[in-house]
Amino acid sequence: MFLRLLGLFIVVPAVELVLLIEIGRRIGPLPTVALIIFTGFLGAALARHQGLGVLRTIQKEMAAGQLPAGSLVDGVVLLLAAAVLMTPGVLTDALGFLCLVPATRRVIKAWLWRRLERAVRRGSVRVTMDGGGFRPRSQDRSSPEVWDVTATPVEEDSEEDSGDPPPALPPG
Secondary structure (H helix, E strand, O other), X not given: OHXXXXXXXHHHHHHHHHHXXXXXXXXXXXXXXXXXXXXXXXXXXXXXXXXXXXXXXHHHHHHOOOOOHHHHHHHHHHHHHHHHHOOOOHHHHHHHHHHHOHHHHHHHHHHHHHHHHHHHHHOOEEEEOOOOOOEEOOOOOOOOOOXXXXXXXXXXXXXXXXXXXXXXXXXX
């Protein structure tokens, strides 16, 4: 975990700085700054547009009584894209634009699903079904790294329990 944080907060910015300096040397400082500003605005606009589309999909799925798990993961990936696109840098912009491309977003989404499924199998994340909406549960004190994620179905007209098992995680 420490090495990942080291990479995230020291190595990535250092590489970004070197790349921006080299780009500035080749095309000049003002075009480099303009490029940073342009990619930030373009990325934010594209992430907003796609994010609104995902929000509409989530609303449709919930109105149909479906758990919008796949769409929620799309939303997380788009949020990541928006965050890194507004961060000045060449590598972060490349990652952000890759998150906006539907084909690469599917690959990232599948990777995230596999990680979530592994975390559920290991017991570091628990997914439970009850009846009141999405809400966090209190943390298990015996294992501070365990998170409870409560996924609950939309209330139906009938109060009878169908006895069906909870739905499995959707495919990535």
